[in-house]
Every structure is written in structure tokens, then in C-alpha cells.
Amino acid sequence: MELEVEILHITAGGRRIAVLSEETASALGVHSSDRIRITHEKREAIAIANLAANFSINRIGLYEEIATSLQAKEGERIDVQLAQLPESITHVRAKIRGERLRETDIERIVKDVVERHLSEVEIAAFLTALSIHGMSMSENEAMSKAMVETGKTIDFNSKPILDKHSIGGIPGDKTSILVVPIIAAAGYIIPKTSSRAITSPAGTADRMETLCPVNLTTREIRETVRKTNGCLVWGGNLELAPADDLFIKVEYPLGIDPLLLPSIMSKKKAIGATHVAIDIPVGSGAKIKNRTEAYLLASDFVDLGKRLGLKVQCALTFGEQPLGYAIGPALEAREALSTLSGNGPPDLVDKATAIGGILLEMIGVDDGKRKAENILESKKAENKLRQIIESQGGNPEVKPEDIRVGDKIGEVRAQQAGRVLWISTENLVQIAREAGAPKEKGAGVILKMKLGDAVRKGTTLFQVYAERATKLDSALQLAERLQPYVLSRKAEERMLLDQVPAKIVREKPFMLER
């Protein structure tokens, strides 16, 4: 059927959508979500049909994406036909029924996701089915490979390439900012890409951004790595696994994370890593709740690494409380910098040198942890981070106190004496976000007491930092309601762990940062 083009002059967020009136759609035999084949001169595009009630009959509305690819202009006449559903929908349906998918099926799906032939409805159904049925190792392997194949890769022309990654889930985890300079100072290449926070108070990219630019091009990354052996950049613009970026958009509102393994491993593969340390924090508020789960996940990472030709070691780490004392982009960058200059909390030092040590031992260095500790203590790691900051465009002389943090500060105090028995990391995440993190980089939380510390009634348990007084107020109010610290002295008064239905209705933050 010939239809007249109406250019909508607006992008559809990358979606390939065309608008038809209900009458026109019915004449074409097109239902909502059906695909249409649009032909204009010698160009052809497949679009997903959106039906609009009041749209003009015999016209087709083209969003920028489709209009551009067809080079169609306002008022031109183009041919529109009902197209078959893409083959990948057959595989999505098979996965809903619980069937195992073959490598070629998964390739087809990932390709159609990247080329926007699958709608978000279909992607949501696919991810939900994966989340419920789980994925076999062969499926994880095929998914990782397909994600790499449909994205860009970076080749550093060198081996080994080291990398580390945390599956995330505990606040305050600034380990990467220490591990990267330790490894780079030891003379090995470690090109680290990180994410920004979505549901947490800070991602490594947010933390680093208070020290230097992190949105580098591939060329700039290669240059920084050539000069310094390392980098700490935002991975979001590098298109290393564009399918995953589209999957994350759908996973985020659903609070599911079925692609944890291939999502992480595809990006490591795309950047050419040969040796990868995966940090799996274990704790009741973390993604992985107990050791049984952690060992299962760890062996899956190792297995998937083998299938992809990567050596993987997993570190199971203590995740029952935040790492170090600082939570929030600027506060954490301060703490990381202080730690590199010899003045840091012991848990952060231990974790960074343990993971650095694992990486060093993976490539044959003896006594890796000791080596990492030496590099840290000798300030070689600090100097290395300053080189990286300079190469990425920041000030290499930056001092911790130069990093701007929020100047609205409030205190949360103990209402009784006792020892810190339990800290809710989830509650602290919510409080830091209420204070403005990660958007307001100076916002966050500074813990004053950690597990096992003895407190008196009235002792400050933690401080809340904010850039705006209203945010500070609402964060302090939330802290008052949530009471994230449990003190021990009168444990018999606090036998109740939780109440169902919840006394405070508030969705728990779902952790999705890669």
C-alpha cells in the first residue's frame, strides 16, 4: 500500500518505529507490534508499527531513525507492507516454554536486539524467561560470544591483559581505584572500564569522574594505557557490548539480572583481557547472600572464562558492611586517594591488595599479595594513579581535601550503648541516594562506626553529606525511620529481624551496575 510520509522530527530512543492510524493498519492487516516493510526508492527498512488513534489515514509517521535510514522526506509516497515477524521471535517463544536455545538461536536474538528488530516487549519477555528458567553454560557462552561479535573491540597489541570486576552490591566499594594502579605500577597492562551508578550511590566511573574525565574515546584509552599501563574509564560509550546496554534498559525497571555472567565476561573479552579477577561480595545485603551461592557463581565464572579463552579467578569477599568508611562519588574518591597515600582503612587495603595479589599470581608472580602491599606502601601505586589521572585529563597533584564534597552535614547517633552487631548496607544505599548521590557527587554517607565497634549512647554512628539542605533533611529523616545500625547490648530486645508486610513500604534498591 502506498502511504504519504509524515516526518515526526523526533527520535524514538533508537527504536525503529513507524506510526499508522488504526484504519490504515487494519487495511494493511497490521496489528500493534507487527512489523512493516517500508520501501522507498531502493532503500528498505523494517519497522515496528505503533497504532495511533487520531493519526491521518493513508499516512505513515516516521521517527528520525527510520526516516534517516530510508532518506525519506515529508510528503513523499512510500510503499508499506505487512512483514513477517523476525525469526528470533520463534526462539524467544521457545525460551518462554523453557527450551534450551542453540548457539545460532542466541546469535539471531542478539543480532535482532542490536538491529532493533525485536521490540522491548519481546526483549522483556526473553529476559524474564531467562531469569525464571536460568541459562545453561552453553547458552551463557553463546550469549557472551554474540555480545562481543555485535560490538566493538579494543586491541592493545600486547599480552597479558589483566582486568578485575566486581559483581557489585555493597556500597563504598572503591577497590578498582587501588587495584588498577597497583597492577599498572607492577608493569602489567590493566585497561579498566567501569559503569556509572544506576541504583547504587556511586559507580567506579562516578568516583573517578571527581578526579579526571572518564568519558574517553578508544584512541584516548589506547594512548593512556600506552603511557601508564592502565586506565579507569567509563565503558558506556565504547559500544563494547551494545546488546547488553539494550538489555540493561529493560532489566532495570524489572529488577532482574539474568545476564550477569555474559554481560561481564563479554566486556572483558571485548577489551582483550587474558586474566580476570572477579570479586564476589558475600553478605545478606549483597547480591550474593551466602557462600553456597557464591561458590556456584564463582565456578560458573571460571567455566565461562575457559569457554571464552580467559583465565578467571574469583575472590569471595566479606560483604556484610560497606567497604571502608565513605559512600558517595566524591567521598569515596577522597578515601581512595588517602588510602593510596598511606592513610586508609584496613579493610579497603586488605581487599585491594588481595585482589591485586590474585591478579599478580595468575600471571606467575610469587607471593602476589605481599608484592601488592609493597607497591601500595612504597607509594608507587599512588604515583601511578596520578599518572593515569594526568593522562585522562585531570590534575595529577590533586589532594584528597581538594575533592569537593557536600557542605551540608548531619549526624546520626546511637540511641543506646552497645557494639555494632549488624549494618544494613541496603538502608545505607537508600540514605546516600536520598542525600543526592550519585547525581550530586558530593553527597553520601561517612560511617563513623563499623561492625564490632563499641559505642556509647549518643556516639555518632554515621554522617550524612549533602549539597542541598532539603536533601540532607530528607536523608536524615529516612535514616531515622530505617535505623540501619543494630547494636548488640540488648540483643534480646531486638529479636525481630523484619516484619511482613513491611512497616515501611519502600522497594529495596535493586543493584544493577556492570
Next chain:
Amino acid sequence: MELEVEILHITAGGRRIAVLSEETASALGVHSSDRIRITHEKREAIAIANLAANFSINRIGLYEEIATSLQAKEGERIDVQLAQLPESITHVRAKIRGERLRETDIERIVKDVVERHLSEVEIAAFLTALSIHGMSMSENEAMSKAMVETGKTIDFNSKPILDKHSIGGIPGDKTSILVVPIIAAAGYIIPKTSSRAITSPAGTADRMETLCPVNLTTREIRETVRKTNGCLVWGGNLELAPADDLFIKVEYPLGIDPLLLPSIMSKKKAIGATHVAIDIPVGSGAKIKNRTEAYLLASDFVDLGKRLGLKVQCALTFGEQPLGYAIGPALEAREALSTLSGNGPPDLVDKATAIGGILLEMIGVDDGKRKAENILESKKAENKLRQIIESQGGNPEVKPEDIRVGDKIGEVRAQQAGRVLWISTENLVQIAREAGAPKEKGAGVILKMKLGDAVRKGTTLFQVYAERATKLDSALQLAERLQPYVLSRKAEERMLLDQVPAKIVREKPFMLER
């Protein structure tokens, strides 16, 4: 944050969407799919944020739906804030994890679906999870009630109200066009609403539309029922269960049907039915493959009916071949009219009088099937249908040959002698649709042979009707490839039922008509 309104002058298919540039979204802390609260003077609306790459900074693009509800005009400044995710998302996430939902949880979800607070991504995840985990009877009950409560109802101020429904799945099923006049002629009220075909060659609304208008208002339906005791109308515009209409849009591309029970029963409840006969065709090409499945589904229907205060009887019917000989809107209307005038195929007569009989016996009439047969044979049912046609605005004198059918006709002949052992209803559906049904109402298939019939080599097995020669050609070509008839004489030559992977890659039609 204050933003300037840009009216997009296009509807979003009912969705409540607003467009932000990525920069503006980031300043608001809004990610794709997040909700925003838009305030304009004293009006407030919640919209789902769509992020567009090239959209102007500090502006917000409003689709018609949101612009209208806010009464906002081009260039006005409105306040936009990040809003919390709706509470119903918590319940969607719980269902993904496999939890049972409470009545209030389901009410919340259905309400948010109807008010467009849940996005299609979230609805897709919810339906996928329901499809995989299944629904308990309490969930089905809550879902049915919530669907009724969020929609319109029709009250005929009379009791009993009879109704029938087929779960669908076999082509050529024109039973309703016989059952409605049989019951109405017996003096009972039967206000039948039907759907149009989505994936089948004809829905009852498509068939009836070749005889008279079917898109009636509630007032017109009440008037027709007052005059004739019955009606045969399209239910799609009556908003009896608007949630279901939105669910179907998402189910259709996914090929899932988790809401079969509440979808049917809510509509029966909304129209005030007190006694309902549910037809469950059983056959290898039907929705329900075997009797075990059929009995389970039937007892669920009866149970759900009790919970909703409806008397339900299920008819398990033979579904291994099409009903009667005709497939396609006009061809089926012809066959239904011929059957009412005494000249119809025995399977259609038997099924219509059996289901009519069940309905009559449900309200205390003895020997219901016999009574139904008498009404049919005496032409009282034919006269009643003509009254209904007249009342709905059609020609009551219509003769079967007046109904226009396609004039491009082709034959498919037996390639050997034998008896008809097996007929693929799925293949016939595809052939009829390839010929143009349901869009081209005169297109379809006329069977010349049915199960058990003896044929010689060269005997016509079925005819294909089309309105256009090109459609006829491609339908005949498809028939040639699919070979929907299996003949018995040399059964030993045809031991192979199917081949995996398929020799002809073609998604099987997914049946979704309610």
C-alpha cells in the same frame, strides 16, 4: 525542574509517555523507563520517560494523551520531577520470583495497567512470568474481578442471562451463529459478544459482519436484545475488560495466553451472564491437545465460575478437523445460514444443538439437545437469526448466495487414492490466511473431503477462494508445500509425522482470539 512544553501532536497509542533529552534526564536523575511527575497549574500527571538523543535540552515533549490530561500548551513551562516507580512493580517482581500474589496486589496491577502506569515492558514481564509459573485459582479469581471492576458492564435487568464461548483453536467454527438464535428462539436471553480474528482466518464478529453491522453501542445492544432476546456483536469497543485488551496487545507478539480463564470469564461476568457453556475443542492442532488437558481446564472453568457466581458447563468437542466445510468469514456465514435453513453439515448441526442443549438443560429444560434440534428443524432459529440481523441493521431477507465470496477459485487434488486419515487444521489456517482471510472477507477454504472420506487419485480435497489472483496463487503454492491432508491407503509410506528442524521454516500460527 522547570521545562518548556513541546506538544508532539501525535498520540502514543494510549501510552502516557513524555520525551526528554538525555542531558535533561540525567540532570533529573531519570533513566529510561523511570516515571516522572509533571505538574502544570493544579493538574498533575505521571508519565513514563522516553529518552531521545537529539531532543532539545530543558524541554519536555508531550504526546497528545499527556498534553490533553494536563491541558498544557506549546511553550508553557511546567514542573517535572523524578517520581517513584508504581507500587504494582513490586508485585510484578514478586511474580517473576514465582511468588503468589494477593487479591489486592492483582487489583493494583490491573488498575495500573488500565491507567497506563505500567509500561509494556513491565506488562510483558508480568505476562511471561504468569505464563511460566501459572496462576492459582485465587489469582484467577482476583484477576477476573479486577478486570470487571476496571471496565464497563451491561445490565439487561433480567435473569437468567445465557452465554456461550469457545476457547477457539479450530478453523470453521461458526457454532455461535447457530446457538444464539436457537437459545433466543427458545425464549431466553443470550447477548453474545465476539472477537475479530487476530491469528485465525475468521472470528465470529468477522463472520457476522458479512450479514450485518456488528460494531454496536451498548444502547443498540440493549435494544436488539430487548427485541430479539439475542445479539451477535463485536465486543472490542465495549470496554468490558479494558485491561484484557491491553494484555492481548502484549501477548500477541509473544505467543502466550496465560490469562485464558480470567479473560473469558471477566467478559461473561461484565455482560451479566448467569449460565455459561464453554466449548473446549480437543485435537492435535487445537489449543488443547488431549482429553487430560481438557478435563483440567474444564474443571478450572467450573471452579472459577463458582467463585464469580456464574454457573458453568464445559463441552469437550472433537477438534481434529475443521467444523463443517467452510473456512473464511463470508464462506462460513454462508454455511451457517444454509444450516439454519435446513441444509447443513451434520457435525455443525450436532455441535450447535449439543451446546444449545447444554445451555437449555442448565436452566432446567428437559431433553435440551432434542429441544434445540426441534428449534433448528422448525426454522424458528433461522427466523430468529433474521430478526437479529434486521435489528443490528442488516438485510433480514439475505440468502446464502447473496453473501459475496471470492471469485478466484483453485482446487487442491489428491495425489493418490485412499481414505482421509488426518487433516492439519494449522496448515488449513495458514492457507486460508494466505488466500486473504480474514482481511479479505470472501477469501478462505472449502473442504470437499473430511476425515474418513474415500478419495480417488485426482479427487478435489479442498478449494481455495480468494478475491485476488495473486493471493490465490500464493495460497495454492503454500498448499502444495504443506500438504494438509494425509491419506491412508499407503499409510506405511507416510510413517514420518514431522521432521526437526522443520523442512519448511514457518512459525505455527498462534491462536489468540477471545
